Amino acid sequence: DAGVIQSPRHEVTEMGQEVTLRCKPISGHNSLFWYRQTMMRGLELLIYFNNNVPIDDSGMPEDRFSAKMPNASFSTLKIQPSEPRDSAVYFCASSLTSEGEQYFGPGTRLTVT
Amino acid sequence: GQQVMQIPQYQHVQEGEDFTTYCNSSTTLSNIQWYKQRPGGHPVFLIQLVKSGEVKKQKRLTFQFGEAKKNSSLHITATQTTDVGTYFCAVFTSGTYKYIFGTGTRLKVLA
Numbered sequence A: 001d002a003g004v005i006q007s008p009r010h011e012v013t014e015m016g017q018e019v020t021l022r023c024k025p026i027s028g029h030n031s032l033f034w035y036r037q038t039m040m041r042g043l044e045l046l047i048y049f050n051n052n053v054p055i056d057d058s059g060m061p062e063d064r065f066s067a068k069m070p071n072a073s074f075s076t077l078k079i080q081p082s083e084p085r086d087s088a089v090y091f092c093a094s095s096l097t098s099e100g101e102q103y104f105g106p107g108t109r110l111t112v113t
Numbered sequence B: 001g002q003q004v005m006q007i008p009q010y011q012h013v014q015e016g017e018d019f020t021t022y023c024n025s026s027t028t029l030s031n032i033q034w035y036k037q038r039p040g041g042h043p044v045f046l047i048q049l050v051k052s053g054e055v056k057k058q059k060r061l062t063f064q065f066g067e068a069k070k071n072s073s074l075h076i077t078a079t080q081t082t083d084v085g086t087y088f089c090a091v092f093t094s095g096t097y098k099y100i101f102g103t104g105t106r107l108k109v110l111a
Helices: none
Strands: A006-007 A009-015 A019-024 A031-038 A042-050 A053-056 A065-071 A074-079 A086-095 A109-111 B003-009 B010-014 B019-025 B031-037 B046-050 B054-059 B059-065 B071-076 B083-090 B097-103 B104-111
Touching: A006 A086, A006 B046, A009 A019, A019 A086, A019 A109, A042 A065, A042 A074, A042 B097, A053 A065, A053 B054, A086 B083, B003 B083, B010 B019, B010 B031, B019 B083, B046 B054, B046 B059, B059 B083
Parallel strands: A009 A109, B010 B104
Antiparallel strands: A006 A019, A019 A074, A031 A042, A031 A086, A042 A053, A065 A074, A086 A109, B003 B019, B019 B071, B031 B046, B031 B083, B054 B059, B059 B071, B083 B097, B083 B104
């Protein structure tokens, strides 16, 4: 198994631009998580899905952030418009159940100038 | 909201010394997980603890869940340079029904 796949690995964009991050979870996993990691705020859960349905999006910073999971093998996290304070590493993780061991992807390092 | 503190925030040890990080929650936990993140890498699952007072060992690593299920510890015996990284606890409560990651402890091992 290739593990959790994220793309792109690095993204540099200008303030105001739309950014889309992509994630392919491990096949057979029913839960998918999006995290953001910064030095100041640590590792924050943004949103998670069970069986493609968003369960908890209380960590999504504001309306500029949105996430979708159209099927069991693909999810996106979109930021529109992006701001410099969105600069961070964004991780996607998947697990068999919402309480189980989480497998993290390699992350996307986002820089907004 | 729920707070999950880990202490210490940083720890530098000489190779061969022991290391312990503590994870403290303000609420009673259903279970707790531990992860390790190498510099520049992603978090990797180490273990999950469920029962009150539970102790689990993985080679030089010993994990313990407190009797009141509000705290946990990770102890590394005789550290090696390969132990370098940040160790996170992730706590799960029936109230939130999700994992919340602790602040992490960054370990440096000096050869």
